[in-house]
Amino acid sequence: MTVQELFENTFGLSAETTSFAPGRVEFIGNHTDYNGGDVMGVAIDKGVFIAASKREDDEIHMVSTISDEVVMRRLSCLEKPLEGNNSWTNYPIGVICSLLKRDFNLPTGFNIAVASNLPVGAGLSSSAAIELSTLHAIMQLNGFDISKADMARIGRQSENEYVGIPSGILDQGTSSFGKEGSIIYINCKEEDFSVLATGKKLSLWIFNTDHKHSLVDSLYGQRHQECSEAFDYFKKLNPDLESICDLNLEVLQEHENNISLNMFKRTRHVITEHRRVHAVKEALNESDLNRVGKLLLGSHRSSQHDFENSIPELDFLVDTLIQQEGVLGARLSGGGFGGAVMALTVDSFESSQAEKVAEAYKDKFGENRQTTFFNTYASDGPRSIQSL
Ligand code: ADP
Ligand code: MG
Numbered sequence: 001m002t003v004q005e006l007f008e009n010t011f012g013l014s015a016e017t018t019s020f021a022p023g024r025v026e027f028i029g030n031h032t033d034y035n036g037g038d039v040m041g042v043a044i045d046k047g048v049f050i051a052a053s054k055r056e057d058d059e060i061h062m063v064s065t066i067s068d069e070v071v072m073r074r075l076s077c078l079e080k081p082l083e084g085n086n087s088w089t090n091y092p093i094g095v096i097c098s099l100l101k102r103d104f105n106l107p108t109g110f111n112i113a114v115a116s117n118l119p120v121g122a123g124l125s126s127s128a129a130i131e132l133s134t135l136h137a138i139m140q141l142n143g144f145d146i147s148k149a150d151m152a153r154i155g156r157q158s159e160n161e162y163v164g165i166p167s168g169i170l171d172q173g174t175s176s177f178g179k180e181g182s183i184i185y186i187n188c189k190e191e192d193f194s195v196l197a198t199g200k201k202l203s204l205w206i207f208n209t210d211h212k213h214s215l216v217d218s219l220y221g222q223r224h225q226e227c228s229e230a231f232d233y234f235k236k237l238n239p240d241l242e243s244i245c246d247l248n249l250e251v252l253q254e255h256e257n258n259i260s261l262n263m264f265k266r267t268r269h270v271i272t273e274h275r276r277v278h279a280v281k282e283a284l285n286e287s288d289l290n291r292v293g294k295l296l297l298g299s300h301r302s303s304q305h306d307f308e309n310s311i312p313e314l315d316f317l318v319d320t321l322i323q324q325e326g327v328l329g330a331r332l333s334g335g336g337f338g339g340a341v342m343a344l345t346v347d348s349f350e351s352s353q354a355e356k357v358a359e360a361y362k363d364k365f366g367e368n369r370q371t372t373f374f375n376t377y378a379s380d381g382p383r384s385i386q387s388l
Contacts, residue, residue, distance in 0.1 A: 043178020293328025
């Protein structure tokens with residue numbers, strides 16, 4: 001069922017507008033964002049569709065293909081996010097709350113239908129896609145003109161403040177600035193976004209492990225904490241230090257014996273990863289995709305051994321992929337502890353080769369743990385869709 005059909009079946013009329021916003025893949029820059037570093041993301045050709053119309057009252061009615069229930073909220077009474085089965089509605093409502101906080105005038109409520117073609121739980125940021133797609137639809141319905149940077153900030157604000165997830169700007173920044181044939185480069189410290197044309201269309205393959213570590217949230221929090229302890233330690237030595245991304249590897253090495261092994265390894269990952277982000281930018285400028293691929297693999301190895309946010313499934317996919325002809329590099333993409341691997345390949349890399357990787361994964365981890373994969377390219381950001 002298309003999102004427009006879902007809208008018509010639910011609300012008995014046609015949607016006034018239909019928007020799409022892309023999911024994203026973290027191209028490189030693993031855990032550099034909240035450490036005040038740079039990160040590169042790619043908006044992909046899968047994402048979230050929102051069909052919407054204005055209502056005459058102050059009610060917001062929401063339906064999604066993931067749930068049978070139509071959820072109703074009132075514009076005047078949105079303070080509390082919902083819990084349980086209907087908590088998915090916190091994403092569109094969070095956007096509405098952010099708009100209200102920023103003094104946008106919303107005189108009426110909305111009917112909203114949601115559908116997505118992003119795989120669930122693969123870390124491709126369906127949350128940013130639903131936020132930006134909702135925002136885009138509301139902008140169309142109300143004639144709001146909002147810059148891409150502010151769209152990203154509104155999406156992030158709704159996720160941080162309403163949904164309650166302390167995520168960085170990568171997800172919403174990449175979705176908002178997404179552009180065909182381009183990588184989105186984000187300087188997280190300055191919150192500065194640039195769109196880097198890759199020249200050649202990059203062929204990306206996503207392999208989902210279909211597995212998340214049960215402790216993913218607490219492990220993520222632990223890494224966050226370790227990085228912030230490292231920052232406190234080095235800031236005491238150099239009060240001008242703005243982030244551990246700016247630390248010299250030599251300085252870190254001088255202090256190796258004064259800090260815990262974990263603090264040493266986490267910091268080394270962040271420093272070298274930040275360098276790899278810059279090196280990838282340079283290699284892309286020189287159209288040196290072989291070098292980009294090597295840096296992607298270097299990123300994975302650093303995650304695997306220093307940041308320790310990989311899992312055997314991700315390592316296996318990376319190790320198997322890089323043995324295939326035409327794979328330039330591969331790495332875990334996103335927070336880690338599960339999620340997906342992204343591979344950069346030559347154009348001629350085929351489904352039959354990807355199938356082989358999937359077979360090997362099944363042989364290794366058993367029938368109930370299968371990887372799903374797809375090929376994707378850098379795509380445009382939020383936009384209106386005429387008909388599906
Ligand atoms: P990610 O952003 O990595 O995909 P998150 O946990 O941040 O994972 O966001 C996923 C949440 O976004 C889902 O649990 C759901 O609440 C919401 N969501 C995503 N897609 C849809 C959809 N099609 N319909 C309704 N809610 C959705
Ligand atoms: Mg998310």
